[in-house]
Amino acid sequence: MKISLILLATALCTSVFSQIETFTRSELVSFNDYKVLAQEVKAAREGRLVNLGTFNQFAAEPNTVILDTRSDSMYNAKHIKGAIHLDLSDFNQANLRRLIPDRTTRILIYCNNNFMQDIQLSMEDMYFPSKMSRDFDRSDLYIPDSLIPTEVFEIKDIQNTRSRSGYRAEPIEEVRTTPESRQYTLALNIPTFINLYGYGYTNVYELGELVNTSDPNLLFEGTAVPETENMLKQQLTALNPPSTESAKQPLIPSLLVNFEDYSELMAEVEPYREAHLVSLDRFNEMSKENTIILDFRSKAQYDAKHVKGAINLDFTEFTQERLNELIPDPETKILIYCNNNFVTDFEDLTMDYNLQSKAMTYPKPNLKKYQRTLALNIPAYINLYGYGFKNVYELGELVLVADERVEFEGTAVAK
Structure with missing residues (x-):
């Protein structure tokens, strides 16, 4: 009986942990650095x-x-x-x-x-x-x-x-x-x-x-x-x-304008966001569901190039009113990304990239020029959460722009 219970517990744990996605994280988006x-x-x-x-x-x-x-x-x-x-x-x-x-x-x-x-x-x-x-x-x-x-x-x-x-x-x-x-x-x-x-x-x-x-x-x-x-x-x-x-x-x-509020909100968001980081493959899967891809870069950047299907609201225009107009249901699943998710050449970052496995390694000494990782994803996630939009998933990988799994559109995208 004891052995059966142990086996059952092991199976349940295996089932739960199998749902937690593992992937190599981008160090160009660091909540801890921002905090x-x-x-x-x-x-x-x-x-x-x-x-x-x-x-x-x-x-x-x-x-x-x-x-x-x-x-x-x-x-x-x-x-x-x-x-x-x-x-x-x-x-x-x-x-x-x-x-x-x-x-x-x-x-x-x-x-x-x-x-x-x-x-x-x-x-x-x-x-x-x-x-x-x-x-x-x-x-x-x-x-x-x-x-x-x-x-x-x-x-x-x-x-x-x-x-x-x-x-x-x-x-x-x-x-x-x-x-x-x-x-x-x-x-x-x-x-x-x-x-x-x-x-x-x-x-x-x-x-x-x-x-x-x-x-x-x-x-x-x-x-x-x-x-x-x-x-x-x-x-x-x-x-x-x-x-x-x-x-x-x-x-x-x-x-x-209250920095104490912002600090409290950051502390609340940090562990929550950690559980809502997804790989590019998972990002693409979720985008096919009843989901919104939100691009919060400037209109000029969005018009030039954005992930196909994304809608735009400049981060600087985030207010409760504007977000409610764009996304009436706060339970809507929202996918987010920013420029720090994409690079044209991994050699620019002195990183090793395995094209077959899509796995990246990030030797910390090679990222000295990115000591301050000021990715827009982080304040955007904080503000979305603060305005009551908590069903947010963030692209957590660093991806090649040329990666065939990503499709872009915009005035700067070759047709």
């Missing part, structure tokens, strides 16, 4: 969050750039005046060096989670600026649902107070929900800071406030910005010049 880098950035970032007054002061100084890392369409529609642009999805060493050759350059960053919109400037506001000091209740405040889920935060007692640096919202009372309904603030600033730091750009400062878009000290430009908007703001500023002390005011941090 270690994120913790390093967390400590460095603490002293580099600035208020709008300091942000503007720095922007006017030499060897400083404002970097907008949102998608092309978002940047073209509206961005802080004078900002240069590189979609976070297009970050790599070469693109960053072309845009910002000097790594000591001071870089100022911001994202959508830094801004709220309440009241629009009007001629009346401009000529009677005292009216803009009035209190307003929650009904006057507009924050997109995709930025601030009501289940997580409740905005209370917000006053549009006149201060030396302009208009700011204060205070914001944070109301947490139970762990079962926990949601996360997934601001683009955080992966942007992590990636810049990882690529050697450590002189980064982040706008740390939640700022009213009507603040006269905040100028925008782009196709969606009315021609009169900046004119009105500049005239209002001329009537009420900001104090030179504005940069010294205490920072009122935006609760929509």
Whole structure:
């Protein structure tokens, strides 16, 4: 009887473990590297969050750039005046060096989670600026649902107070929900800071406030910005010049950008993702099921070349609203990949490749030039999970572009 039970247990274990796929993992996509880098950035970032007054002061100084890392369409529609642009999805060493050759350059960053919109400037506001000091209740405040889920935060007692640096919202009372309904603030600033730091750009400062878009000290430009908007703001500023002390005011941090949330989410995602890494063969099998292949690179990269059948949503445009529109059912099986899954020649990586067995070996000393593996798969997986899309499987192999098992399509693919 005892022998029979042992044999049965052995058979069950064999059956379970036979379902766990084994394959050679790509070391160009390392969650541990990303996690270690994120913790390093967390400590460095603490002293580099600035208020709008300091942000503007720095922007006017030499060897400083404002970097907008949102998608092309978002940047073209509206961005802080004078900002240069590189979609976070297009970050790599070469693109960053072309845009910002000097790594000591001071870089100022911001994202959508830094801004709220309440009241629009009007001629009346401009000529009677005292009216803009009035209190307003929650009904006057507009924050997109995709930025601030009501289940997580409740905005209370917000006053549009006149201060030396302009208009700011204060205070914001944070109301947490139970762990079962926990949601996360997934601001683009955080992966942007992590990636810049990882690529050697450590002189980064982040706008740390939640700022009213009507603040006269905040100028925008782009196709969606009315021609009169900046004119009105500049005239209002001329009537009420900001104090030179504005940069010294205490920072009122935006609760929509929270590194603690991001760290907690990373810790939760890491073991979950580990069980959802698949080989190329399994990836292809799953793609034939009721599944979506999601390409979250920039639209330019997607249009040029993507895995056949993939749909696109730029990582920088991930919000609850956009994801729900694209994938209405959060239980949908989602397959993901990024550029770090594909290479044109394994010799470039000084790796040994067995074409017959499709098996690769990765001698660690030969990967020195990839000490920072900043693969887009990792922040994308984190954000998908944080937005409630947990049925996600990630291509875990490093694959030759010429591999006959992969079919691509796009404007750059030879027909």
